[in-house]
Amino acid sequence: MSIRFRLLLSFTSVVIVSVILFVTAAYLLSVAVTGDARSITNFYTIHYSLHPLSEEEESLFLDLKYLAKHDPEQLKNQLLLEDYNTQLKMVQAALVIRENDSIVYTAPSLENIDFAALLPPYDMGNNAIRNTMNAGSRFFSYSKFDFHFSSDTGDRGSIFVIRERSPFAEVVRTLLPILIFVFVIILLLTGVLLYRYFTRKIVQPLDQLRQSAQQIKDGNLSFQLQASSNDEVGQLVETFDQMRQKLYDSIQMQLHYEENRKQLLSNISHDLRTPITTIKGYAEGIRDGVTNTEEKLNRYVHAIHTRATDMERLVDELLYFSKLDLKKEPYSFQQTDLLQFLQRVADELAIEFENKQVQLLWSNTSISPIYVLADQEKLKRVIINLLDNSLKYMTSETRQVTISIEQSEHQATVHMQDSGPGIPQHALPHIFERFYRVEPSRNQMVASGSGLGLAIAKQIIEGHGGEIFATSELGKGTNISFTLKKFEDRR
Numbered sequence: 001m002s003i004r005f006r007l008l009l010s011f012t013s014v015v016i017v018s019v020i021l022f023v024t025a026a027y028l029l030s031v032a033v034t035g036d037a038r039s040i041t042n043f044y045t046i047h048y049s050l051h052p053l054s055e056e057e058e059s060l061f062l063d064l065k066y067l068a069k070h071d072p073e074q075l076k077n078q079l080l081l082e083d084y085n086t087q088l089k090m091v092q093a094a095l096v097i098r099e100n101d102s103i104v105y106t107a108p109s110l111e112n113i114d115f116a117a118l119l120p121p122y123d124m125g126n127n128a129i130r131n132t133m134n135a136g137s138r139f140f141s142y143s144k145f146d147f148h149f150s151s152d153t154g155d156r157g158s159i160f161v162i163r164e165r166s167p168f169a170e171v172v173r174t175l176l177p178i179l180i181f182v183f184v185i186i187l188l189l190t191g192v193l194l195y196r197y198f199t200r201k202i203v204q205p206l207d208q209l210r211q212s213a214q215q216i217k218d219g220n221l222s223f224q225l226q227a228s229s230n231d232e233v234g235q236l237v238e239t240f241d242q243m244r245q246k247l248y249d250s251i252q253m254q255l256h257y258e259e260n261r262k263q264l265l266s267n268i269s270h271d272l273r274t275p276i277t278t279i280k281g282y283a284e285g286i287r288d289g290v291t292n293t294e295e296k297l298n299r300y301v302h303a304i305h306t307r308a309t310d311m312e313r314l315v316d317e318l319l320y321f322s323k324l325d326l327k328k329e330p331y332s333f334q335q336t337d338l339l340q341f342l343q344r345v346a347d348e349l350a351i352e353f354e355n356k357q358v359q360l361l362w363s364n365t366s367i368s369p370i371y372v373l374a375d376q377e378k379l380k381r382v383i384i385n386l387l388d389n390s391l392k393y394m395t396s397e398t399r400q401v402t403i404s405i406e407q408s409e410h411q412a413t414v415h416m417q418d419s420g421p422g423i424p425q426h427a428l429p430h431i432f433e434r435f436y437r438v439e440p441s442r443n444q445m446v447a448s449g450s451g452l453g454l455a456i457a458k459q460i461i462e463g464h465g466g467e468i469f470a471t472s473e474l475g476k477g478t479n480i481s482f483t484l485k486k487f488e489d490r491r
Contacts, residue, residue, distance in 0.1 A: 113138075321459065
């Protein structure tokens, strides 16, 4: 459920609940006053029976009451009655005079009402002089006084000072302070409930985010946030935690890169120290006159040149690897017949295979061409590095390198299987790391390369959008495989 819908539902509920409770409170209040749960009308009746007239109306009623007691015949004077009615009309009241069972005078504003049937019976003791009555849909409050017009004839009369009322307006006006107090209490209670709800659903998660941001600011990224809902706030918490995790992974990666950088400097220092020490030793030998014959001098010079060449190759491969790693070495892809390309590169290494007495075999190679997208110069470097790595460690009596190709719908896979000593399983995941060698001693006599060959091959293959991986078993050789995307003619 979204926060927007939840807010709409909450505030709609506040209005509905407030109105219901307000109406219920008003009804219960009327029941408490009237003691009758059947209708709220009784409340109006009792209220107006106690307070039917205003002070001005009550004053005029007392004047009429005085006439009824001392000079009742005056109440048959139409002019006098009209004068009193005019005064009552000014205070929004009206006059009705009854004699026996007939109406002697009715205010013009009330002439359409049959008061003869509505007025209460005579009560000569005037025990109830204030009350209310209904005339159809109209509601009236009144004060009355019953009297005798003449003691001789026994005619009875009644004075009615009547005022039309609006029950709703009068009750609201009278009970407004109570109703406002009740309504405020209801709104306060509703507000407290909503505050607790929003605190639990929104404020607490946001406060959790604030505390988490503070922890990130302080450098702590090892905590974890748990979303307690699926709404926008829950999604925000989940996204924030994903951001924290990515930031944590990024920092860990930076630490890993820093460790690799330190390891790289250490490896470069190690790999450069040996040829430099050798060059320095041979140069000191020449300077000290150790090379007293031309043959010895040539041998020393040749050794210096070999070590300098090794250093140059190491620096070149290091620079090339750095360009690949920084994505600054551009690729030029083109359609390439993979089998012909592999055979051409292998032919260039034929002399080295012959010198090492290694047999190159081809297996599972189809006659039909397999076209791939490749940068031929960089792919050639991959193949040379892999074959050179196989030749370097070939120490078994049966020396063979077998090249095979497999293909699927969208890619081709090249396998290079040698019959070398194999690689221990613990070292297999690391052979494509820069400067990694299985031999802890990093013996240059066993492994005279730069230690970057397989790392460069991995960077190039990944630059082609492929993968490179190795399988090996001690004593049974190593198989290095890489994949390339097949060429698809989109014309």
